[in-house]
Amino acid sequence: MTPARRATGPAVPGPAAVPATTGPEPARRRRGTDGGHSPAPADRLPGTVDGPPGRIEVSPGPTRPREPEFRRPDRAELAAAADRTIPDVIDQGLTVLFVGINPGLWSAATGWHFARPGNRFWPALHRGGFTPRQLHPSEQHTLPGYGLGITNMVARASARADELTPAELVTGARTLTDKVALYRPTWVAVVGVTAYRIGFARPKAGFGRQPEPLAGARLWVLPNPSGLNAHFTPQTLGAAFGALRAAVVGDPPPAVG
Template identity: 55%
Template sequence: MPDLIAPELRVLFCGINPSVYSAVVGYHFARPGNRFWPALYASGFTDRLLAPHEQDELLVRGCGITNVVDRATVSADVLTAEELAEGGRRLEVKVRRYRPQCLAVLGIGAWRTAFKRPKASLGPQSEMLGSTRVWVLPNPSGLNAHYRPEALARLFQELRLAMALR
């Protein structure tokens, strides 16, 4: 799954890993039921609901997409701690290379495991990756029943407002 990335983005969204469906169709967060695109719209990151095949429009808005782990799976819970840790090392290299203002990791468990932060919570993190702020948001997968769409939109909006994105 190729990254949607450019130097010095405002926000680089980072999923845990692509779904098999996304890998097959070639677009991030493409699986029906994934709430990433609706959360972006409801939080004001986009002025309309984008479809996964319109993902390139994010670059114009200063946003990109990558993943902690490149391997596509049916569910992120099959990833090993070793895969997440290795993915975290690769992600840090990528972030230092592309220098986004903010890295928004979409999954608290992935952040905790990949960066050895077992007590991390949602929201802004105290540590930075180089000059990049880190913010943790819930995983928008439809398989994550802990957050309703309204809560996802509110948490995404907190990031947008903190980054002064309009």
């Protein structure tokens, strides 16, 4: 039985985020001959082109990010967001499922993944070639139209990822494994090597492709795009995401049938 699709629109609890404009509707998905899903060509976002199943192909498009106006959550609203959860952006048969460590307080207050100003996930996603322009976090619901999704290893929000316990990461790794088995993405990209090492008991794991799959998906580890990670610049983060995209494009899933 195919699991019910989860809502991918930006959930905006309370007054923390009030977009001034409405983003594009999520692209409708159709089942391909390989058993996966791909966006219907008429519904593709500007800048995307058709390609073989499992590939992500992006043609040049505008690079200026869309900047909806919204009120910044205040200190009280951020404090109240601790331990909240936010919905995944997920669908069956995605090309790449990105896995954050856990939501930050900005994400929990707005309902948008990687929402804190200064987080470099969305710029790196564009620099790496996954999107034709830099998306605003409020546009996260459009990601499945590119074959992309977002979830987290640990669901509860915190101010910093280092507030999580090792036991939470181990439990989160098991939950993630079950989720991957259920939704069957082609690739899983864990965004944070330290969390991956602890959660999956791989103390010597490095960045890039991992030798073992995760519930049948090809597994990749990326640097943490948090602004607190001073080891990576926007340029080197973009290059790391670009290396993943090159692997995705160069190693498509085998055709079925």
